[in-house]
Amino acid sequence: MHRLFTLASLSGLLRIAQTLTLNVATSGGNASSPILYGLLFEDVYHSGDGGLYSELIQNRAFQGTVVNTNDGAAVPPFQTLQYWHTSGSDTLNLDNEAPLLTSALPWQMRVDVAEGATGNTGFWNEGYWGMNITTATRYAANFYLRGAYKGDILCAFWSNTTNSMLGSTTFTVDQTEADGWVPYAQTFTTTDSAVDEKNTFHLDFDGASTAGTSLRFQMISVFQQTYQNSNNGLRIDLAQAVNEIGGKYLRMPGGNNLEGLSAPYQWKWNATIGPIIDRPGRPGTWGYVNTDGLGLLEMMQWCLDMGLETILAVWDGEYLNGGILSEADLQFYVDDALNELEFLLGPSTSTYGALRASLGYPDPFTINYVEIGNEDFLNGGIPSYIDYRFNMFYTAIKNAYPDMKIISSIWVGYFSTPPPVGVIQDLHDYLSVDDMVSKFNGYDNSDRSWPVLVGEYAAIYDAEHVSPNQLDNPTLQSATSEAIYFLGLERNADFIVGISHGALIKSLHDEPDNVAMMKHTPNEIVRSYSYYVAKLFATNYGSETVAVTGDQDYGPLYWAATKNDAGTYFVKVVNYDGAAETSVTVVIPGKTNAGTLITVSGPGTYATNVLGDVTSVWTETAVANEAGRYTFTLSGSYICAVLVA
Incomplete structure (x- = not known):
């Protein structure tokens, strides 16, 4: 059984030159989630209005600006x-x-x-x-x-x-x-x-x-002009940057912006469709008014344009201020969720399917995942969620759509009576770098009865930034800790459905002082270390897990591997505060082709990417094959690498 070292126990070994040999199995793996790496979108810190949404005019319809x-x-x-x-x-x-x-x-x-x-x-x-x-x-x-x-x-x-x-x-x-x-x-x-x-x-x-x-x-x-020339669509450069991450799903419409600050300001699907002159907008959760121009159909078009699976969240009766609807008052919103699903999934002859068709989408969309609420573990939401709110939505949706995969916004351990087997639990991990690393083997022995969606993650604290003073930007260290977290998920991708960063995009003018994968101005984008590590992992990922045996225990080196149906292997190795030079040999029996080594590194532990100063380094180099052995050197005490062979 592999042993996970603490950083303290490694302190005497870190600067000694390292060698690592990995023996990769060629059979016996488990099928991996086809959508493991994904995207979360909510209009947060002008990621939508003033960001991805390609409208240039602010306060275009005098709907208000600042939420008081x-x-x-x-x-x-x-x-x-x-x-x-x-x-x-x-x-x-x-x-x-x-x-x-x-x-x-x-x-x-x-x-x-x-x-x-x-x-x-x-x-x-x-x-x-x-x-x-x-x-x-x-x-x-x-x-x-x-x-x-x-x-x-x-x-x-x-x-x-x-x-x-x-x-x-x-x-x-x-x-x-x-x-x-x-x-x-x-x-x-x-x-x-x-x-x-x-x-x-x-x-x-x-x-x-x-x-x-x-x-x-x-x-x-x-x-x-919009991405793919879609109507009322996305800003080209930001959309291209999002697409380049390689995510396979879009979790939408959030996030806390789904819930609303208080009644009656939750996200309402039918107020975000149709001509923009018929969309009233609303006070958003993040300090400004949402135009809702980037509405339900625009997000569905986004999924079509990028080939993304949709993970749709429906409002479930809880506001961010702790307001919770009674069981007697909730049925209207259960019915409204069914109306939304009929709008998206129903034939054009149905009431709401006909409405969709009238707006230019005669064919139903495909939706396989519905999440009931968002972060219902906050603000006193757990008792009502497990008493009636989850079950009312679950039963209604399953009756109408028996094959729909349902996601709980809280850990199944909170339920006094566990939800039905197969319910997916959405877990959110905003962690310190040390806690991220400690999660490497956190799912190894988990009960497979209830799969996991890590709907939001981010390494937001290090030794210099502790709660509540989170990092201004992802660093080489924080992104590398996220990579180790990814490795743990890939090793367990038979029941981990997906993972998405908690902050896809933020405006530098609105919120420069906490982490995001990307930050933007009207004409520039800063791609963070977290962006490049996520791209590295998402674009080099197979359809099944592959067992890997190392000649040493995990830490400061960590690894995992997958392969695809074409027989391509993706062997990932992360050095977290180890030696500055590490020689790695990967043995894949029967392989005869040369490989490619792709790495993400940087000049120092706390290096960041900021506007005008991008320090991250992405490299791609050829690696020779000698009788199924690939040998290469990793340079840097913090470095993420993928051998594609």
């Missing part, structure tokens, strides 16, 4: 014109005078033009701390206008750095007040690329012909 809270309870956001500014002889005001564009958007921006105005007047938007303007993509400008105006409206991108116009499109308008709300939409390209992200979007019209009058605007939207 009082003793942990959400209150309706104050409607503001934040991020909008006048640029001429006009003033900007919020207005809810009828007729409204839609009942979902009860406020509009009234632009009052001064008496005697001449020349151009108008207004501009800051975007989400700037905008990415480049000649390499198209832009789609849209707005709704109410009021009497005959003339042109110039829509243009401006660089604040160079004080120059980067590109524009002109709308020709001829309407009266009696015409009500008139939509305008045009696609255009820019003449110049911006030198940085400090760019704004301007709308200008003739002041003289509107002097002393008012024009009302609503849903002023500018989309940059």
Whole structure:
């Protein structure tokens, strides 16, 4: 039986040159989860609005911006014109005078033009701390206008750095007040690329012909060209970076953003579908208003575009402030979850399937996993979850969809009477680096009756950052500790369903001070050490486990292996604070082809990737095969390696 050393017991051995020989079995493995490495998405720290969602305009429909809270309870956001500014002889005001564009958007921006105005007047938007303007993509400008105006409206991108116009499109308008709300939409390209992200979007019209009058605007939207050109879709560079991780599932829509701060602000699937002018948005969980532009169908399209399995979470009656619905009040939401599933899975002849078809998706989606709630172990949620909430949803969903795999958001050990065999338990591990390493053999002897989804993980503390002061960014050490955690999951991938990082994307302008796989500005992305380690493992993973025998105990070297149906082996070795040089020999009987060694390393224990200074090193080198033996050297006290042979 392998023995797991503590770091302290290894302190005298760490800097002695190491050698390791691994003998890889060629038969007798267990089938591995085909979706072991996945993705979690929730709109957190502007990962959606202002991030993956390709909308450039912030506060585009005057739905509010900052969520105000009082003793942990959400209150309706104050409607503001934040991020909008006048640029001429006009003033900007919020207005809810009828007729409204839609009942979902009860406020509009009234632009009052001064008496005697001449020349151009108008207004501009800051975007989400700037905008990415480049000649390499198209832009789609849209707005709704109410009021009497005959003339042109110039829509243009401006660089604040160079004080120059980067590109524009002109709308020709001829309407009266009696015409009500008139939509305008045009696609255009820019003449110049911006030198940085400090760019704004301007709308200008003739002041003289509107002097002393008012024009009302609503849903002023500018989309940059989207990933796979999907409608209302994803920012290209961020989506490409997400796709490159190699994840096999998308767990959505979160996360704490599913639950809502308090009643009635949970995520509501039917408020996130249809035209964006019919989506009211809501106070999000993470301090800002969600437009819900990146809604249910957009996330399903994301799954289609990247070939991802969907793990769908449904709201189960608990709010983040601890508010919990009674058993008597819960049935409505059980029925609502069934309606959501019919919307996604039902034939186009069904009530909600027909609604889906009317929105451009005649064919049902495929969903095999449904999670009941999120983190119901928090805020006093356990008693009601095990007493009635889990069972009400489980029974209803299983009756309608007998083959659906159901996920509990709490550990099955919390149940006084265990849930049915086969229920998947979602466990979340936000740990110190030492605790991550200690989890290497944590699942070796687990009961296989209830599989595990590690729906959220991250190494967030080290010796210098202890609770509550977590790491600002993943380090070489923290990402390497996550790699050891991965090895433990791969060794047990017969019942580990999947794993996904707890923070896929965060905005550097919103939350620079805790870990994420990626952080972004309007025009740049920082891929962390955790990103590269996850990519290394996810893109080099087989369909069955393979037994590996080492000539030493685990620690500071750790290993595991898988192979695929084509006979390719993926032998993974992690050095965690070991010798600076390690000679490794991998023996795979019968193999005759050369191999490839892929590594992730860095210059020091606490090295990080930050904007303008990426220190992680990804290498790929050929490894010769001598009678089934592959020998290579790992350089670095912290290094993650995969031999593909």
